Amino acid sequence: MSIIILILIALAILFGVRDLRIRFITRPVFAFFKKVLPPLSTTEKEAMEAGDVWWEGELFRGKPDWNKLHDYGKPGLTVEEQAFLDNQVQTALAMIDDFDIVHNRKDLPPELWEYFKKEGFFALIIPKKFGGREFSAYANSTIVAKIASRSISAAVTVMVPNSLGPGELLTHYGTQEQKDRWLPSLAVGNDIPCFALTGPEAGSDAGAIPDIGVVCRQSFNGEDTLGISLTWNKRYITLAPVATVLGLAFQMKDPQGLLGDTPDIGITCALIPTDHEGVVIGNRHNPLSMAFMNGTTSGKEVFIPLDWIIGGPQYAGRGWRMLVECLSAGRGISLPALATASGHVATKTTTAYSYVRQQFGMPIGYFEGVQEAMARIIANTYQLEAARRLTTLGIDLKVKPSVVTAIAKYHMTELGRDVVEDAMDIQSGKGIQLGPKNYLGHAFMANPISITVEGANILTRSLMIFGQGATRCHPYVLAEMEAASMDDSAAGLDRFDNLLMGHIGYSCRNALSTFANALTGSRFSSAPVSGQTKSYYRDMNRISAALATMTDVSMLVMGGDLKRKEMISARLGDVLSQLYLASATLKHFEDNGRQHDDLPIVHYVMQQRLHFAAKALQDAIRNFPSKIISILLKVIIFPLGNHFAMPTDKSAVNLCMGMMQPSPARDRLTFLCGEFAGDKSGIAEVEAAFNAKYQAKALYKKLKQAQRNKQLPAKLPMVDLFDAALSENIITDEEHTQLIEADKLRLDAINVDEFSSL
Template sequence: MALTILIVIVAILALGYLRAPLIAWTIAALAGIAYGVYGGCGLHLGWLIGAGVIAAIFNIVPLRRALLTGPIFGIFKKITPAMSQTEQEAINAGTVWWDAELFSGKPDFKKLHGYNAPKLSAEEQAFLDGPTEQLCSMIDDWKITHELKDLPPEVWQFIKDNGFLGMIIKKKYGGVEFSNYAHARIVTKIATRGGTAAVSVMVPNSLGPGELLQHYGTEAQKDYYLPRLAKGLDIPCFALTSPYAGSDAGAIPDFGVVTRGSYTDPRTGQRHENVVGIRLSWEKRWITLAPIATVLGMAFKLYDPEHILGDKEDIGITCALIPTEHEGVQIGRRHAPPGSAFMNGPTMGKDVFIPLEWIIGGKDYAGQGWRMLVECLSVGRAISLPAMSVASGKFASFVTGAYARVREQFGLSIGKFEGVDEALARIGGYTYQMDSAQRLALSGLDSGEKPSVISAILKYHNTERMRKVLNDAMDIHGGKAVVLGPRNYLGNAYQTIPVGITVEGANILTRSMIIYGQGAIRCHPFVLREMKAAMANNGAEFDKAFSGHIGFVFDNAIRSFVMGVTGSKLNSAPVGGDLAQYYKDIERLSAAFALASDMAMFSMGGSLKFREKISARLGDVLSNLYIATSSLKRFADDGSPKDDLPLLKWAVLQALHDAQEALTGFLANLPNRPLAFVLKWIIFPLGRHFTTPRDRLGTKIARLLMQPGAARDRLTRDVYVPKNEADAVGVLNYALSAHIEAESTEGKLRRAQRDGKLKALNAQGRLDEALASGQITQAEHEIVTRARRLKREVIMVDDFDKMLDQHDTEISARIPV
């Protein structure tokens, strides 16, 4: 009897682990019960008859609908929370892609590695190496942020003349029509030199008039505006956010009323009398480029109380283009973002009359603004701020690795102290994660996808990692990064952290409401089908979806348990060696995540969307699974370079640990405690398995950042590095190479001093004494002298006159060595 029970248990686990179809479960169950009846196990014939009836109910669709899914459908329709129009449009926006695989419980890694690796065309590479490099050379970030408070006129003109404002605009309209990958690489490189310039280039190519016009504009609007936008003849901005509606764009208080009126078109000077248009009032804040914009994109709520356009009075959110010279438009005042001087400010207008023709797409698109915005947001959101975050990570890796090697305390490079070593590992590891996550998303964008959930993951997690990376970089640089001035290459980036955290949706709400809020519905293989079936009152479709959903839950529960007990050893992987286990572990956590999601929705129903802490933790699991898989994809796309293994392993191990901890937090806070208890033993039957990366792995990353080499070059690719020793960033590579060359001689000098062979009181005196006494050669003396001079340039900070007005660039000339 015990053997029979064991066989039954193994069979159940095997069928669930293999995701056997319903018919296989049915055959196995009937065969097992028949054996129990006729094989001498003492089961009564009634067991077989009962099992046959149950099998018929589950496998014969009319019976199943009549007795099982039909009644459930009736209940489901009553308890399913209604979605507002804005929620429906947000849910329907964009596409599902690799995120859906992660929600499946069994991601297809062959599909992952089948995605094209993003590549630059010859034209895009030439633009990155040519105009982008030249633009970076023209940027003096200190002068821009603290003296001019704007880009110099010659920089603005260079940006306009060389097509930086038309990267997304098609060539037939005068743009350069670059790929999303090229767009991100260009923004990244500019951002490593100056945030003001990067934002000024980024915004016209992100969510705004250019993108909206190409997707929805009338032919007349495209023909007029797109060539002007591409060449910088028009500077665009897009006004969405108001003082009373930030992340809640659906609460826009700005409104327009359809009516008749007269206006003068500022583009032509022509007067138009008694035409149908919109009387528009608005107050917007935090609008980038608004102070200098020539064309204002505007989102507002449109009403038609006189029913001029039709029967509907509340038409909905609408987007329009308004020349800023139009009568009543107010721009010109500025906000002051921290650490940057990009143009950002308010715009206002009261009872401004505009014609219907200024609606983007014409009057047929009145009320379609929210759909237009959310569809385009998934693209721009995956490029702009994630690229700025990647730039911060790459730049921090480059400068901090060099600084930590050159800067010494107690006769030792500070990067060799374990506390600094630990921070360097985080800088390199998080940078690898950020870059990998965006590269995979850009691969999807350039293949035609618009992954809205992934874009939210990138926005939140890249900007949060940017915050961590810059904090660590500041800590390692210490006093070097505290004193502002031209020599401080981190100060401005550190001050601008809140900008990335706040714009395009506050990070707190992106994490707690958007990532999982969209992902649970869009990416789940059955939930959206069930909801649509309920809204359409389609019982047949609900039967298919719900039946599949039940099997999905059952399979994931069994698979989670089996993989937890076996350490995922039974899973397959697309590669061999050490990396195979990472794929297996990701599959295990994917199944656990899918199970946890279903149990959260089952136990909390519609209230789940109000339990933001629960949603946030589930979103963290999904996000970290995405980050882990994107890191593996990036490593493979790069040709699996052995030198990059420490970065890859750190990135994946940290992501797996973070996903595990998010699941643990979910289980600890799930309101249904008995369910949480059961889930804990299914998901973590042997306890938590995934640890943070080991110290030895972190040390390898720290050494990688402090040593010139191919791995460091790959990680910091696209950092603009001036070939100039007088530049605060440019000197770092020279100082690093010189320091490494001088290390053996410096060691010789320290030993000689310790042994009493050198008596001089200062470093320069001992160096000269060693030369005079023949302990070092003239060549060694020169190597050390150069290394020390460059080291001094690296560690020096700026000082000014008493009023902090006049900066002295000749510090070395007035301070004795």
């Protein structure tokens, strides 16, 4: 015992006496940091510094401030935005015939193009003073999602001008002259924009684009002009075939030193009319048979003046940061809106179809095998809607949450794929036979598009979420990296010493919190609410602290090699992502007024998220390169084992049975898949059958009881059964008519389109 006391006294002196601490601790650690911290390329540094840290920073630090999450408020629509949804969007939906768009025209009909232009669908983000709508991110997302519930092709056509592209870049960075020239024309659809970033040699690694712009002097409009000679070759460019103005990202070089002494200026963005001499708009692509415009553009030694750079010459070389900051629209608004729309459609139609489609004498939704998949659809849709709201809320709060939008892009598009695949499995033949009545097929075909664009999902998960989040969200690492880049002067060591002491205290607190919560089942952890969701906040505190501990240990042990350990960093990113998605779920429940009939879904979602987060931690520990450290981490994080389980079978059954009936909870979960007069998409058809059969459920029960009592034959076609029941006076004439009508609607809903020839 005396030896332990002496050791503790020695440590107290070593850490407490500043000169000793700097000499024996800070200086060696400072040298170690310089050696092991990952070097950052210019592109990585710009990406790291772009955007803001928002709620993800709280989740990463081991002790989230849940009151801060609740105090963000909730997203909502202005009177103007709601009126646009009730009028213009509903009118547009009635004009959409997606089968005709995709299979016949392979384009939107001219009248829909004109309506989109005239009513400002392409100007949702453009400020009002330039003739735009200037809607919120939440309204933008809701509009795109509503359109996507009936046509992915139409939704993509609307979302692209309101996503990463000339409109957004001009709004944020354009000169006044550029804004005055382009934004009013874009707002009324006189100009159609596209943005050319991706090429044959640069996809997810957009920072490595090979397209070159060389600073030079040439004659332009009869005058000697300082400008750029551009050569580019781009592909996968949405709206390129119909664009009148081209946003272009390229590497800008100044070998003659006409602008200064920097030969490699860096990635730059410019705006070029597509009718400008030398601009080539090439052929169309065929993106999985979707009908939105997508194609190529190229140019060779095309000269433009310097003032065509977005933001003017002073923004030369700042294009990468501009792009990273503006990617929030595509990653946080547009693509998640498509995924959420898929969830709403899948939930609305699958719960209805599972009730009206019968096999072996009962609705297929009563089979537990079907309920297992249907429960995932319902839970994932709730998750998608919750994440959509929280992410757009962050954007509307005028932060640029780059890590959050990367999480949203990856996980929401993957969840969108999951819900459509599960819906296809349940609705089977209804989903695979294409035709005007098929509401799943095009969404199923389009899913890989969202997975691929705006940064491939594989690389978003393995490189971006944790790679950027660990540095940006950590309270000390970025500052320590900056301090480590300084020399070892007294000022540099003093700054590093302060950061190091704070970091050590932070790490010890998180490790102790993780271990204590693991031993006590988080029972003594704080929560901002009472009731049935209280335990989830406590468990998330535990996992947040575990993530912080795991991150510190991983960065300490692996240093720069952590960048190359993509499987481990991806799993740690998954922990952060699951915490974010779970946070969105709990906030959505609170924002909705803690509706009691939402609780079965909330329980299901939260148990999933906590299970996935804990499993990701467990897998990261199991695969940690140092076995000794792996054992130590297991003792700290899971001393009693991993007890975060998936939802029970009973909860899945209860969830599905509650959703296979008309209810406010079902309406809340499917509101993006709205109803309108003349809907011929097949959605209205299956919903009508669902409502009719549900309203006649007492009659069906009466018939079933009569069969058990031998009053009616056990097996008869439906109409014959109704006739027999009428003959035996089991039902009245009015009830017979009701059953006949319900059965007619049922057959209409389960039948698929057929063609004399294809």
